Amino acid sequence: MTGSPGNRRERYRREGTDEIKRLAMLQLAESGSAGISLSAIARQMGMTGPALYRYFANRDALLTALIRDGYADLAQTIEQAATSGAALPPDRRLRQMAEAFRGWALADPHRYLLLFGTPVPGYQAPIDTFDTAFGALTVLAAVAAELLGSAEGGAPLRLATVFWTRMHGVVSLEVAGQFAHLDLDPGVFFSQEVESAVAQAGQRSAGPA
Structure with a gap:
């Protein structure tokens, strides 16, 4: 069994959130907090900006x-x-x-x-x-x-x-x-x-x- 659609969506969202955080931490290590860029993360993940904003509304939400x-x-x-x-x-x-x-x-x-x-x-x-x-x-x-x-x-x-x-x-x-x-x-x-x-x-x- 692959689980219900709701469970799959939750898993995909959790995995996406974790990946965004992981990439943000890499940016943090390379360039400090000022280097955190949602658009750069979206490109790395092969996503559009609006798609990424479904996870985090803006940079401040990600920082938080x-x-x-x-x-x-x-x-x-x-x-x-x-x-x-x-x-x-x-x-x-x-x-x-x-x-x-x-x-x-x-x-x-x-x-x-x-x-x-x-x-x-x-x-x-x-x-x-x-x-x-x-x-x-x-x-x-x-x-x-x-x-x-x-x-x-x-x-x-x-x-x-x-x-x-x-x-x-x-x-x-x-x-x-x-x-x-x-x-x-x-x-x-x-x-x-x-x-x-x-x-x-x-x-x-x-x-x-």
Whole structure:
């Protein structure tokens, strides 16, 4: 059996959407976000422009889909790092999650820059996109709550945000090549920043001496 016409249409649409995203990611790697072109993708797929617009109404809709996918994949990567170390103390899990974050960014720097780099001219992400972005921070906050010994109040989220900004700052500089002319190993520097953040979190969890 080949399935109902409705199921086949859904499958073809899903396959078409995935192919458009794949080609857009290649454009992103070659030319950055400004190089994403629906018309170029349509030519590569042997489609007309109007046919492609049945999948994505315009470039902004495609960018939004790529950004949502990126945030979801990053959150999943960090969550997997937390889950794989479920038996470890929370401070070690935070270290694993930090390394997973850096590894994700370095494996696909153009995708990282799409999420966290210079805003795309003329593009404004829908507000609900940030709900997806919040996923990775939520995972960090859950482990931070374990480290602090309490999930009450905003302390875990504040700690997760501080941890996130320190990771993000170093990784963003590394992805942008800002360490290239410095006598500095970005991996070692990143680990030191992570250790410092974890140590500060540990001091907070211990309370005043």
